[in-house]
Amino acid sequence: MEKRVLVTGASGFLASRVADCLRTNPDYSVLTPGHKEMDITNPDMCRAWFEKNRPDAVIHLAAVSDISACEKDPDLSWKVNAQGPANLALCAKEFQTEGRFLFASSDQVYSGYRGSDRLHRESDAPSPGNLYAREKLEAEERACAILPSALALRLDWMFDLKPGKQNYLKGMILSVKEQRPCRYAVNELRAMTYAWEVAENMQKLLFSDVPGGAYNFGGPPSGSSYETALAVYDLLAQVMDAPVHGLAVPFEREDPRSLAMDQEKLHSAGIFFRDTAASAAYCLEREKDRIPSVLKDH
Numbered sequence: 269m270e271k272r273v274l275v276t277g278a279s280g281f282l283a284s285r286v287a288d289c290l291r292t293n294p295d296y297s298v299l300t301p302g303h304k305e306m307d308i309t310n311p312d313m314c315r316a317w318f319e320k321n322r323p324d325a326v327i328h329l330a331a332v333s334d335i336s337a338c339e340k341d342p343d344l345s346w347k348v349n350a351q352g353p354a355n356l357a358l359c360a361k362e363f364q365t366e367g368r369f370l371f372a373s374s375d376q377v378y379s380g381y382r383g384s385d386r387l388h389r390e391s392d393a394p395s396p397g398n399l400y401a402r403e404k405l406e407a408e409e410r411a412c413a414i415l416p417s418a419l420a421l422r423l424d425w426m427f428d429l430k431p432g433k434q435n436y437l438k439g440m441i442l443s444v445k446e447q448r449p450c451r452y453a454v455n456e457l458r459a460m461t462y463a464w465e466v467a468e469n470m471q472k473l474l475f476s477d478v479p480g481g482a483y484n485f486g487g488p489p490s491g492s493s494y495e496t497a498l499a500v501y502d503l504l505a506q507v508m509d510a511p512v513h514g515l516a517v518p519f520e521r522e523d524p525r526s527l528a529m530d531q532e533k534l535h536s537a538g539i540f541f542r543d544t545a546a547s548a549a550y551c552l553e554r555e556k557d558r559i560p561s562v563l564k565d566h
């Protein structure tokens with residue numbers, strides 16, 4: 269029998285990719301109620317939807333995902349980002365959802381840390397540096413208290429080449445095309461991950477028996493942000509058959525920082541991510557035909 273997987277936020281960036289990825293697997297039937305059908309800030313609406321549809325597992329990705337949008341409307345973002353996951357965890361608990369309850373947290377929970385010398389571990393004291401990050405931490409605490417088997421996945425900045433918002437890799441493709449140099453910090457550690465890779469790895473957790481709690485859910489950087497950029501530009505030189513020398517310009521941040529995450533706990537759960545440059549290579553291998561539309565859409 270197909271397992272029924274609820275994916276919230278399916279009109280959004282990540283959930284649309286996750287739903288597409290799940291649909292490639294005949295074992296799953298994917299349920300994607302929109303905002304109007306199930307507003308995650310409305311507990312009665314969530315409960316009614318669960319009662320009617322009884323999903324076997326949940327991937328909760330609906331959110332106010334823009335950090336500045338959270339600062340502009342803190343009441344709304346608190347309801348969506350901090351309370352929303354708890355509303356859904358309550359439903360998964362009440363209706364005894366057999367599979368896992370996965371939800372998106374963020375590497376921003378480490379954003380208040382000053383220094384570029386560390387890969388953050390889940391056991392480190394969190395250091396949220398903005399409202400969005402505080403909401404993500406609150407959501408982790410609330411949802412995991414309601415449903416201890418819940419999995420809070422701390423995602424880093426994701427990319428792919430599908431039409432839509434700008435991202436790390438699209439920005440670098442444009443810089444190669446325009447031969448426009450970009451600055452990358454030598455005293456910053458930050459990883460970026462291909463969204464499809466995230467979706468594939470989420471699938472592995474859906475009916476797994478890994479312990480509940482928070483997991484860093486992305487790969488390591490390929491060195492400092494400057495070194496990572498050099499590695500990605502090298503890839504683009506080959507794929508786009510264009511010169512990249514001098515496009516990555518090193519600079520020193522006044523406030524060294526690290527958003528980079530340690531992978532040990534994730535590895536113990538049997539999940540492995542590529543580092544940023546290898547993740548970009550994976551994206552280019554699957555999606556290089558989209559490069560012309562990345563250049564055209566700009």
Ligand SMILES: NC(=O)c1ccc[n+]([C@@H]2O[C@H](COP(=O)([O-])OP(=O)(O)OC[C@H]3O[C@@H](n4cnc5c(N)ncnc54)[C@H](OP(=O)(O)O)[C@@H]3O)[C@@H](O)[C@H]2O)c1
Pocket residue numbers: 276277278279280281282283302303304306307308309329330331332333334348372373374375423424425426427
């Ligand atoms: N994108 C990244 O690189 C990144 C990095 C780290 C963490 N994350 C986290 O990953 C998750 C997905 O991010 P994303 O970039 O894919 O977000 P996104 O593109 O902004 O999509 C957010 C989705 O949430 C829906 N939504 C908002 N409020 C809702 C509500 N009250 N009820 C039901 N649905 C609602 C939106 O639907 P409407 O548009 O119809 O409102 C939209 O489909 C978020 O938790 C985000 O914080 C993302």
